[in-house]
Amino acid sequence: MLDSHHRGEWKTKDAWRALRILSEFVEGFDTLADLPPAVSVFGSARSRPESAECELATRLGAALAEAGYAVITGGGPGVMEAANRGATEAGGMSVGLGIELPFEQGLNDWVDVGIDFRYFFVRKTMFVKYAQAFVVLPGGFGTLDELFEAITLVQTRKVTRFPVILMGVDYWSGLLDWIKQRMLDDGKISEADLDLIRVTDDVAEAVRIIVEASPAQEPS
Numbered sequence: 001m002l003d004s005h006h007r008g009e010w011k012t013k014d015a016w017r018a019l020r021i022l023s024e025f026v027e028g029f030d031t032l033a034d035l036p037p038a039v040s041v042f043g044s045a046r047s048r049p050e051s052a053e054c055e056l057a058t059r060l061g062a063a064l065a066e067a068g069y070a071v072i073t074g075g076g077p078g079v080m081e082a083a084n085r086g087a088t089e090a091g092g093m094s095v096g097l098g099i100e101l102p103f104e105q106g107l108n109d110w111v112d113v114g115i116d117f118r119y120f121f122v123r124k125t126m127f128v129k130y131a132q133a134f135v136v137l138p139g140g141f142g143t144l145d146e147l148f149e150a151i152t153l154v155q156t157r158k159v160t161r162f163p164v165i166l167m168g169v170d171y172w173s174g175l176l177d178w179i180k181q182r183m184l185d186d187g188k189i190s191e192a193d194l195d196l197i198r199v200t201d202d203v204a205e206a207v208r209i210i211v212e213a214s215p216a217q218e219p220s
């Protein structure tokens with residue numbers, strides 16, 4: 001994991017790293033504090049702009065913006081960019097929470113409010129804290145990490161229950177079958193846990209689920 005052989009130096013560096021982590025939390029909280037109700041949208045960084053999932057993400061971003069939600073993504077390419085694009089083109093607020101990576105590409109061109117994080121776990125806190133729902137489109141390890149973080153937080157009641165919606169029924173069907181046939185049958189989750197995940201390909205239905213679950217907003 002951490003490859004230094006000098007344990008003393010290690011400890012000192014870790015102590016200072018805590019300040020860097022704290023500063024990321026402060027910047028995130030400060031930048032996002034005044035965000036309107038928002039939805040975090042996840043999905044592959046590798047999807048081509050002309051792919052079905054990017055087309056879906058763009059329609060979703062637009063529909064969320066039209067329903068008054070800011071759209072938060074990882075600020076990267078692929079599905080993230082498509083969702084940010086949909087939100088921006090529909091006149092909504094488009095947020096990108098980028099991550100410093102060795103092969104970094106920077107925030108996509110459709111982000112109005114952007115932050116770059118060094119630490120995945122700080123960034124994940126922001127996705128959860130400032131969103132009223134998660135929508136998860138087809139993706140790889142990064143997307144699965146974000147999906148299962150959300151479900152675990154809701155399942156363990158670390159956060160107030162919020163909708164976690166999978167879009168791309170065909171893409172997710174194998175995973176959902178395995179969850180039902182293996183995880184559930186083996187007693188690793190309970191029947192009620194299955195209800196934590198909603199699945200649809202219909203943008204209007206996804207927005208309806210989110211609106212119905214959203215807490216009433218206080219007049220400003």
Ligand SMILES: C/C(=C\CNc1ncnc2c1ncn2[C@@H]1O[C@H](COP(=O)(O)O)[C@@H](O)[C@H]1O)CO
Nearest residue numbers: 042043044045046074076099139140141142143
């Ligand atoms: C792979 C490439 C660029 C990666 N750039 C990313 N920028 C921002 N956020 C990212 C990036 N890669 C992963 N993420 C996060 O994970 C999810 C996507 O991961 P997946 O493995 O592609 O499913 C996404 O929701 C982000 O939050 C070069 O193309």
